[in-house]
Amino acid sequence: MSRSQARRGPAGLPAWDRCAVMGVVNVTPDSFSDGGQWFDPELAVKRGLDLVAQGADLVDVGGESTRPGAARVDAAEELRRVVPVVRELAAAGVLVSVDTMRATVAEQALAAGARLVNDVSGGQADPGMIPVVAAAGAPFVVMHWRGQSIDMNNRAVYADVLAEVLAELRTGLDRAVAGGVDPERIVIDPGLGFAKDADHDLTLLAHLAELHALGRPLLVAASRKRFLGRVLAAGAATPPPARERDAATAAVTAIAAREGAWAVRVHEVHASADAVRVARAIETAAAPGGPAA
Ligand code: PMM
Numbered sequence: 001m002s003r004s005q006a007r008r009g010p011a012g013l014p015a016w017d018r019c020a021v022m023g024v025v026n027v028t029p030d031s032f033s034d035g036g037q038w039f040d041p042e043l044a045v046k047r048g049l050d051l052v053a054q055g056a057d058l059v060d061v062g063g064e065s066t067r068p069g070a071a072r073v074d075a076a077e078e079l080r081r082v083v084p085v086v087r088e089l090a091a092a093g094v095l096v097s098v099d100t101m102r103a104t105v106a107e108q109a110l111a112a113g114a115r116l117v118n119d120v121s122g123g124q125a126d127p128g129m130i131p132v133v134a135a136a137g138a139p140f141v142v143m144h145w146r147g148q149s150i151d152m153n154n155r156a157v158y159a160d161v162l163a164e165v166l167a168e169l170r171t172g173l174d175r176a177v178a179g180g181v182d183p184e185r186i187v188i189d190p191g192l193g194f195a196k197d198a199d200h201d202l203t204l205l206a207h208l209a210e211l212h213a214l215g216r217p218l219l220v221a222a223s224r225k226r227f228l229g230r231v232l233a234a235g236a237a238t239p240p241p242a243r244e245r246d247a248a249t250a251a252v253t254a255i256a257a258r259e260g261a262w263a264v265r266v267h268e269v270h271a272s273a274d275a276v277r278v279a280r281a282i283e284t285a286a287a288p289g290g291p292a293a
Helices: 003-007 041-053 075-091 103-111 129-136 149-155 161-178 198-206 208-214 226-233 246-258 269-286
Strands: 020-026 058-062 096-099 116-119 140-143 186-189 263-266
Touching: 020 041, 020 096, 020 269, 041 058, 041 075, 058 075, 058 116, 075 096, 075 103, 096 103, 103 116, 103 129, 116 129, 129 161, 140 161, 161 186, 161 198, 161 208, 198 208, 198 226, 198 246, 226 246, 246 263, 246 269, 263 269
Parallel strands: 020 058, 020 263, 058 096, 096 116, 116 140, 140 186
Antiparallel strands: none
16 A cells, blocks of 8 residues: 555545644643643633644544553543533534543534544443444544553553554454444554553554555554653653653654654644654655656
């Protein structure tokens, strides 16, 4: 599959001629990367609009932290956090994605104007999710996931991480399609940091192009994650904090764009928006009849 074929997005969303940038707004008190910063709904809406001004093509709104060890929030609280923010951003013309493992949250967020359901469990956490997504005809992210965050690090055991993630993603895809989700609307995601240690994440990034074997658009969400902290620590005991990992995140964005990812999911949009545009310009230059021709 060529890079531009691989980059084609899911049915039901606009098409971009480059890797898209999904900005993150976590309406949570406790996310590892930005916990508490956008917990107030007004600030969360403002943040979403700022991310669009910085070049985000979509904004992913979530109300539940999935950091390793995180406990779940209840559904009522998640709804209270997410739905008003989705509604306001959608009303302002923002293309909104909802980051949730709960069918009720997905359903109400779609009714409030969300256009994409980003479920880190790929429909495994809530048996109601796939029917809701199928009935709504919504684009759906199926991420590689082995269980809830509370103990996911215990599941970071692989003989061959690439082969196992590919096989488990294929199972996730099949599960969604069997439940009535249009395959053309499915996006896959290797789930960096979810039941994976830093070496697993790096191995998956080294073989991103092989994930195109699944024939679906690819979302890469490396932003500020632990593996970047470990790389940047370069052997020192303490990694830099999450908010000091944005340049490293933009480096992954450039690589993901080069490898034909459909989109990257990032907390700080500016540098990644630049990176995807530079990657696109280089791709154009490489094509026959490129800019110098
Ligand atoms: N990671 C987080 C949250 N949502 N969604 C997808 N599709 N892929 C991911 O890797 C992913 C995600 C955790 O990061 P955050 O708490 O900083 O948002």
